[in-house]
Amino acid sequence: MSNTSGSWHSAFFVYTRPRVAAMIFLGFSAGLPFSLISTTLSAWLADEHVDLSVIGYFSLVGVAYSVKVLWAPVVDRLPLPLLDSWLGRRRSWMLSAQLGIAVGLWAISGADVVGHLADVALLAVLVAFCSATQDIAIDAYRIEAAAVRFQGAMAAMYVFGYRLSLLAAGAGVFYIAEFASWRLAYQVMAASMLLGIITTLLVKEPSHKQAAEERQLEASLESALGIADLSSPLKRLTGWLSDAVLSPFVEFFQRNGRTGLLILLLIAVYKMSDIAMGVMANPFYLELGFSKKDIADVSKIFGFFMTILGTSLGGVLVMKFGIMRPLLLGAVIVAATNLLFAALAVVEPDTRLLAGVISADNLSGGIASAAFIAYLSSLTNTAYTATQYALFSSLMTLPAKLIGSISGEVVAQFGYHAFFVYSAVIGLPGVVLVLVLMRLPTASPDK
Structure with a gap:
């Protein structure tokens, strides 16, 4: 890679690449639900005079982000019916997660946060699960959509979009809630997920083909586990788990x-x-x-x-x-x-x-x-x-x-x-x- 001063122009020019610029909107989509089911939701519950001890338990919904590695293999390997053939592996998971977030946020906006706290909690868990799944899919897309030398720029635009979403889900929601209502604020945030959905539909699915070396590795592991023939449903499941x-x-x-x-x-x-x-x-x-x-x-x-x-x-x-x-x-x-x-x-x-x-x-x-x-x-x-x-x-x-x-x-x-x-x-x-x-x-x- 050139280290001459003449290459500085091309280095800065990286931010004009369409796939790099698209990460702003995907970053916005990734960051938006994070505050809405944590600090911002806590503020809404407090404003409705929900007991502080109950509000504290709502922080547990964030555990989904810490354990997302448990279902990342599913996102990596499992094709979604219909969507996979239309959008490809990464975009189909991104779109499904984004739709789940939008529906969950809209449902929270219409829920009775005082009389039906359990329903709000379940909806928050749904949004957290979909949000963590979206993170998995977007990370995979970002890595596969651009060469290694572009990954710093891809990360920068992702962080930019993520930070903007935190402002929207924090200060933006508070302004709407102050002058209108919490319900309208969450409806606006649910509609804002359209930025991520539209971006997912517009970007091109990256290439993520499995090389012969990986197929050979998986075959070797299946053989070592004694399931190379995959003759029964249990062996096929074990083989899939081994591969994934x-x-x-x-x-x-x-x-x-x-x-x-x-x-x-x-x-x-x-x-x-x-x-x-x-x-x-x-x-x-x-x-x-x-x-x-x-x-x-x-x-x-x-x-x-x-x-x-x-x-x-x-x-x-x-x-x-x-x-x-x-x-x-x-x-x-x-x-x-x-x-x-x-x-x-x-x-x-x-x-x-x-x-x-x-x-x-x-x-x-x-x-x-x-x-x-x-x-x-x-x-x-x-x-x-x-x-x-x-x-x-x-x-x-x-x-x-x-x-x-x-x-x-x-x-x-x-x-x-x-x-x-x-x-x-x-x-x-x-x-x-x-x-x-x-x-x-x-x-x-x-x-």
Whole structure:
């Protein structure tokens, strides 16, 4: 890949590609239901004076996003009747999930949130399941629709659309509810799913053919399990499960060998510094004496635009330099910006300083996210895209969330200054692992 300054124009030009631009609308469709069945729905229930303990239980519907890897093999391999022959594997699952989300949101808008809470909960679970399924299908589509060098840009446009949807499902819904009603707000959001539906119908189905090597691998696994003849329904079911569930994991390690363990370790620790710091960010701002309005204005306005700028820049850097160098840059600057928060903890509170630190944090986070999503995308085999990427995305967040859960204990024991230094230090393993993998030709997608 060219690294000359003359290629910068073509690197930025990537955002004019139709498939890259389409990710804005698919990202919007992916992000819209997330808030509508979590924080925004909680606000509606609270406004209707539903008991707070009951509202708390509604957060459990979000578990669907954490366990989507369990049914990703189905999305990967199971053709939907009629729709598959019309739209193809990825678009048929995307469309079905989008229709399910739209219907679910419309049904919630007409439900009695006080008298029939159980119905609202079931509808929220339906929307969450369809939303997680849509995420699986869109991730697979994004990876298969463009070459590796475009994945940073695809991720940037996806994040842009996702962030816009969070504004619509958050502030947008609150405005409509204030001047009209919650029911109308949810009806408008249900209708907004048309953006994703129309995009799904317009984009072209990507190619995701299974190579001979994967067919041979699946045959070998079936033979090892003693089900090669597939002579009975039970053996056929076991064979399907072997092909859909076991083969993606075996293929990954067959392709990467022992290096696969280092790759999985990098996936587990790369976002750890960022997520651990984020848990305590808002309590830290309040501790410094900033008002809720100051926090909202700075984090929402600066946070939104700097994240979009960061992901866009990350996409260009991936296009220009490949994946590994932007991935290394992202790991370094995310850890480094945590030290800015440590400095903020020992100086006089100042809104301009807060804006600068939050801007740097969101810019670095955006660059890291674009590069990391591109890296994860490069690790998948197109025969098992949905399953492998769902595994990577789950592994990406689970250890970081576990580390983040003890953030309050660290602050209570040592204070905010020490905590932010600690959150920077736990980013160092990610830096080291990227450097190690860059030296291994089989582990670096740039080589």
